[in-house]
Amino acid sequence: MNYGMVVEIRGLTGLADPEGLAIERALPSLGFAGVEGVHVSRVFRFSVDAASEAEARRTAQEMCDRLLANPVIERAEIRVADEAPESST
Amino acid sequence: MTADVGIVCFPGSNCEHDVARALEALGASTRILWHGDESVGDVGAVVIPGGFAHGDYLRPGAIARFSPIMRAVADFAAKSGPVLGICNGFQVLTEAGLLPGALTRNVGLRFICQTVECTVESTASVLTSGATRNTVLRLPINHYEGNYTCDPVTLAAIEDRGQVVLRYRENPNGALHSIAGVANTAGNVVGCMPHPERASDPLGVGTDGIVLFQSLLAAAGARSNRRRRPAPAEQAS
Numbered sequence: 001m002n003y004g005m006v007v008e009i010r011g012l013t014g015l016a017d018p019e020g021l022a023i024e025r026a027l028p029s030l031g032f033a034g035v036e037g038v039h040v041s042r043v044f045r046f047s048v049d050a051a052s053e054a055e056a057r058r059t060a061q062e063m064c065d066r067l068l069a070n071p072v073i074e075r076a077e078i079r080v081a082d083e084a085p086e087s088s089t
Numbered sequence: 090m091t092a093d094v095g096i097v098c099f100p101g102s103n104c105e106h107d108v109a110r111a112l113e114a115l116g117a118s119t120r121i122l123w124h125g126d127e128s129v130g131d132v133g134a135v136v137i138p139g140g141f142a143h144g145d146y147l148r149p150g151a152i153a154r155f156s157p158i159m160r161a162v163a164d165f166a167a168k169s170g171p172v173l174g175i176c177n178g179f180q181v182l183t184e185a186g187l188l189p190g191a192l193t194r195n196v197g198l199r200f201i202c203q204t205v206e207c208t209v210e211s212t213a214s215v216l217t218s219g220a221t222r223n224t225v226l227r228l229p230i231n232h233y234e235g236n237y238t239c240d241p242v243t244l245a246a247i248e249d250r251g252q253v254v255l256r257y258r259e260n261p262n263g264a265l266h267s268i269a270g271v272a273n274t275a276g277n278v279v280g281c282m283p284h285p286e287r288a289s290d291p292l293g294v295g296t297d298g299i300v301l302f303q304s305l306l307a308a309a310g311a312r313s314n315r316r317r318r319p320a321p322a323e324q325a326s
Binding site for chain 2: 015016018019022067068070072073
């Protein structure tokens with residue numbers, strides 16, 4: 001079965017996020033007061049052909065461990081999508 | 090003929106010829122190693138030069154790390170071979186796990202292209218063995234992701250063991266402890282954000298990079314001599 005997966009790669013807590021900070025600082029000048037804690041993350045969407053949801057998650061986790069995330073600076077959050085992703089071609 | 094130094098070229102590398110020219114000016118022979126090669130051959134040292142290997146897609150160095158040549162570079166490093174990563178090469182070596190830490194985007198999100206002053210913090214590496222500790226070198230930096238970071242335990246460890254080989258005098262990019270260059274525990278694998286090859290000709294920004302390349306060539310030469318000297322058993326036969 002095909003499982004649509006969503007993987008979010010986030011910077012580790014405590015690590016500088018200069019992009020998030022720059023956006024946060026720009027917001028007040030646009031009239032958005034009181035917005036704090038802006039962080040930028042990266043999202044990957046893909047489908048995995050797997051026998052079960054658990055197996056699809058394991059595949060996604062291994063992809064994160066070996067390529068999608070750098071554990072020195074990032075952590076990954078994996079979830080199953082509500083609908084299958086479109087083809088990337 | 091044996092090449093003293095192999096220079097790894099990925100799609101998107103752009104400093105390989107600058108490095109070759111700077112090393113050849115010091116009398117070394119060089120060879121460009123393509124990223125698809127599965128061996129570094131009979132070289133005495135390996136340099137991973139600057140650029141944008143594989144377009145820096147995903148993270149700088151993240152895809153380059155899986156190029157076939159990197160298995161050979163890791164084997165070479167494991168056998169005490171001198172390996173230097175410059176700028177993007179430094180990022181490749183951290184992604185490959187051959188050096189601790191990671192390089193993230195500069196604080197201020199600015200691509201920095203300027204000449205900075207770096208202090209030689211340790212001479213226990215193949216990049217700094219010929220330099221004098223506490224010497225200040227003027228070296229060009231040219232990067233967007235040169236902000237060195239690692240976890241606190243690693244930071245304490247690399248400081249305690251003298252693995253920080255180069256440190257910025259004025260922190261240009263937010264790097265932890267102003268770290269500009271790091272070695273592995275053995276000192277044979279080194280990464281640095283500054284470009285020694287761009288400080289190797291009096292027509293450029295100076296010649297402070299030469300002492301670093303001389304150190305690398307000394308390590309490469311020592312390795313080549315050891316390799317070329319026949320073992321006693323071979324002499325007998």
